[in-house]
Amino acid sequence: MAERPMIAAEGLVKRFGATVALDGLDLAAERGTVLGVLGPNGAGKTTAVRILCTLLEADSGHAEVAGYDVRTQPDQVRARIGLTGQYAAVDEYLTGRENLEMIGRLSRLPARQARARALELLDRFDLGDAGGRLAKGYSGGMRRRLDLAASLVAAPPVLFLDEPTTGLDPRSRFTMWDLIAELVSGGTTILLTTQYLEEADRLADLIAVVDHGRVIASGTSSELKDRVGGERLEVAVPGADDLAAAARLLARAGDSEPLVDRDGGRVSVPFTAGTRGLAQVVREFDAAGVAIDDLSLRRPTLDDVFLALTGHAAEDTVPSDTPDHRGEEVSV
Ligand SMILES: Nc1ncnc2c1ncn2[C@@H]1O[C@H](COP(=O)(O)OP(=O)(O)O)[C@@H](O)[C@H]1O
Ligand SMILES: [Mg+2]
Numbered sequence: 001m002a003e004r005p006m007i008a009a010e011g012l013v014k015r016f017g018a019t020v021a022l023d024g025l026d027l028a029a030e031r032g033t034v035l036g037v038l039g040p041n042g043a044g045k046t047t048a049v050r051i052l053c054t055l056l057e058a059d060s061g062h063a064e065v066a067g068y069d070v071r072t073q074p075d076q077v078r079a080r081i082g083l084t085g086q087y088a089a090v091d092e093y094l095t096g097r098e099n100l101e102m103i104g105r106l107s108r109l110p111a112r113q114a115r116a117r118a119l120e121l122l123d124r125f126d127l128g129d130a131g132g133r134l135a136k137g138y139s140g141g142m143r144r145r146l147d148l149a150a151s152l153v154a155a156p157p158v159l160f161l162d163e164p165t166t167g168l169d170p171r172s173r174f175t176m177w178d179l180i181a182e183l184v185s186g187g188t189t190i191l192l193t194t195q196y197l198e199e200a201d202r203l204a205d206l207i208a209v210v211d212h213g214r215v216i217a218s219g220t221s222s223e224l225k226d227r228v229g230g231e232r233l234e235v236a237v238p239g240a241d242d243l244a245a246a247a248r249l250l251a252r253a254g255d256s257e258p259l260v261d262r263d264g265g266r267v268s269v270p271f272t273a274g275t276r277g278l279a280q281v282v283r284e285f286d287a288a289g290v291a292i293d294d295l296s297l298r299r300p301t302l303d304d305v306f307l308a309l310t311g312h313a314a315e316d317t318v319p320s321d322t323p324d325h326r327g328e329e330v331s332v
Contacts, residue, residue, distance in 0.1 A: 003030070003031060004064075004067060005028040005029055005030055005031075005064075006029055006030065006031045006065065006066055006067075006157070006158055006189040007027065007028065007029040007035065007052060007064075007065055007158060007189060007191050008027070008028050008029075008063065008064045008065075009025055009026060009027040009028070009048065009051075009052065009061065009062070009063040010026055010061055010062045010063070011024045011025070011026060011060065011061040011062065012024070012025040012026075012048065012051060012058045012060075012061035012062075012063060013025075013058060013059045013060045013061050013213075014044075014047050014051065014056070014058050014059055014213075015059055020212070020213055021044045021047040021213055022044045022047055022048060022051075022058065022061075022213040022214075023044075023212060023213035023214045024061070024213075024214050025044065025048055025061070025210070025213060025214055025215060026215055027048065027191070027208055027215070029189055029190075029191055029206070030189070030205075031157075031187070031189050032184065032187045032188070032189060033184070033189060033190075033205040033206065034180070034184050034189075034190045034191075034192055034203050034204045034205050034206075035190070035191045035192070035204060035205070035206055035207075035208065036192050036193075036194060036199070036200035036203065036204025036206070036207040036208070037191060037192065037193045037194070037207075037208050037210055038193075038194055038195070038196075038197060038200045038207050038208065038209050038210065038305075039193075039195070039209060039210035039211055040195060040211070040306070041195065043210045043211055043212065043213070044210055044212070044213035044214075045162065045163070045193035045210060046162055046193070047213075048193075048210075049083070049160050049162045049191065049193060051063060051070065052065055052070060052081075052160065052191065053065075053070075053077075053078075053081055053083045053160055054070050054074040054077050054078055057071060058071070065077045065080065065081060065158055066080040066081075066157060066158055068080070080156055080157055080158055081156050081158045081159070081160060082151030082152055082154065082156040082158070082159045082160070083151055083159075083160045083162070084147045084148050084150070084151035084159070084160070084161055084162070084164060089103065089147070089150050089151075090135050090143060090146055090147055090150060091135065092134065092135050092136040093134060093135075093136060094134070094135060095131060095132050095133055095134055095135065096122055096127050096130055096131045096132075096133065096135055096138070096142075096146050097115075097118050097119065097122060097131040097132060099135055099146060099150060100114075100117070100118035100121055100122065100146075100149060100150060100153055101114045101115055101118045103150050103153045103154075104117050104118060104153045104154075107153060107154040109153075109154075114153075117153055118131075118153070119131070121149040121152060121153065122149065124149070125145040125146070125148065125149045125179065126145065126175070127142060127145060127146060127149070130142060139172075140167065140168060140169070140172065141168055141169060141171070141172025141175065141176075144164060144165070144168060144172065144176060145172075145175070145176070145179070148161075148164065148176070148179060152183075156188075157187070157188060157189060158188070158189045158190075158191075159183065159188050159189070159190045159191075160190075160191050161180065161190060161191070161192045161193070162193050163193050163194060163195065164176055164180070164192065164194075165177070165194070165196070165199060166194075166195065173199075177199070177202055177203060180192070180203055181203065184203075190203075192204060197221075197299075197300060197304075197305055198299065200221060201221040201225075204221065205220070206218060206219065206220060207219065207220070207221055207224055209224065209305060209306075209309060211306070211309075211310055216309050216310060217305075217309050224305060225300055227305075227308055227309065228300040228304050228305050228308040228309075229270050229300070229304075229308065230255075230270055230271075230272055230300065231270070231271050231272065231297055231298060231299050231300065232268045232269065232270055232271060232297075232298050233250065233253070233254060233268060233269055233270075233271035233278070233281065233295070233296075233297055233298075234266055234267070234268040234294075234295070234296050234297075234298055235250065235266060235267050235268070235281075235285075235292055235294070235295050236264070236265055236266040236292070236293040236294035236295070237265055237266070237267070237290065237291060237292065237293055238265070238291050238293050239265075240262070240265065242290050242291065243260055243262065243265065243267060245288060245290045246267045246285070246290055247260050247267045249281070249284055249285060249288060249290065250267050250268075250269040250281070251269070252284075253269070253271070253273070253277065253280070253281045253284065254269025254270055254271050255269070255270040255271060255272055256269065256270050257269070265293070266294075268298075271297065274297075275297070278295070278297060281295075282295065
């Protein structure tokens with residue numbers, strides 16, 4: 001018998017005045033998995049998270065977390081969730097350790113336990129040395145880790161991560177990914193919102209692509225990529241006369257007909273043979289005496305996914321650089 005999903009949303013609708021933030025959103029995450037909610041700024045990701053975390057009521061629709069109704073059983077839901085990302089609970093004028101201890105006390109842990117838990121989490125999140133310093137002086141990556149640690153003080157079975165790596169440098173992003181993977185392998189159910197296909201790809205068991213408040217596609221990352229056409233190998237050649245030869249070589253190496261961009265002096269083709277196959281292509285160009293100016297294996301971006309699924313770019317609706325990380329009731 002199938003277990004009920006740990007996170008389930010059906011037909012959620014939420015309007016802010018004339019803005020339809022959620023337009024019949026459906027989501028489901030099984031226990032011990034990561035559901036990636038992928039979408040551009042303004043897609044409705046944060047609104048969905050806030051409803052699931054009982055911070056906001058939907059106009060209509062139904063949602064359950066850990067088997068409890070978010071509307072009629074908010075206390076039971078709250079006791080089982082952690083939320084991190086856009087509503088950081090971190091107090092700048094406390095040390096990292098004090099922040100975690102305070103949250104522990106607020107979630108009714110006895111003082112000793114709160115302290116032990118704080119130390120354990122600081123250690124785990126590579127903040128052991130920084131734990132005695134004011135959070136004010138933390139780098140962006142350290143703050144995110146402290147924020148994530150804060151959401152884990154009460155060891156919740158369900159965790160909501162709202163764009164946990166937006167704006168982070170690559171190194172902190174990788175650290176965050178490792179931590180998230182570790183939590184899931186420990187049995188936590190995670191709903192992760194992101195604007196990055198790569199992030200959803202890396203972490204999510206299932207991905208729901210959201211646009212204008214509804215799911216426009218869902219599946220595993222490879223299912224979604226198949227719909228986009230997967231990676232493309234792109235080769236730039238120095239002269240116009242090389243284009244035909246390059247196209248012939250790529251027709252053999254790639255998965256379907258190559259596209260020739262005459263003005264750009266490049267040829268591209270869907271390519272699934274990975275880096276190993278790439279080396280082979282280079283050898284074949286060499287053997288055929290065709291020079292290569294530039295060669296790249298381009299992974300589909302969120303924009304490619306959007307373009308393929310909706311026919312419009314992800315940036316169409318809202319500028320992508322709109323700050324999306326501050327304030328409770330501020331629209332983005
Ligand atoms: N409190 C609010 N008041 C008015 N409009 C809002 C509010 N919160 C979100 N919105 C609007 O709802 C839409 C979805 O926003 P949001 O859920 O924050 O998207 P995302 O998190 O995917 O960027 C946007 O058009 C946004 O401007
Ligand atoms: Mg958001």
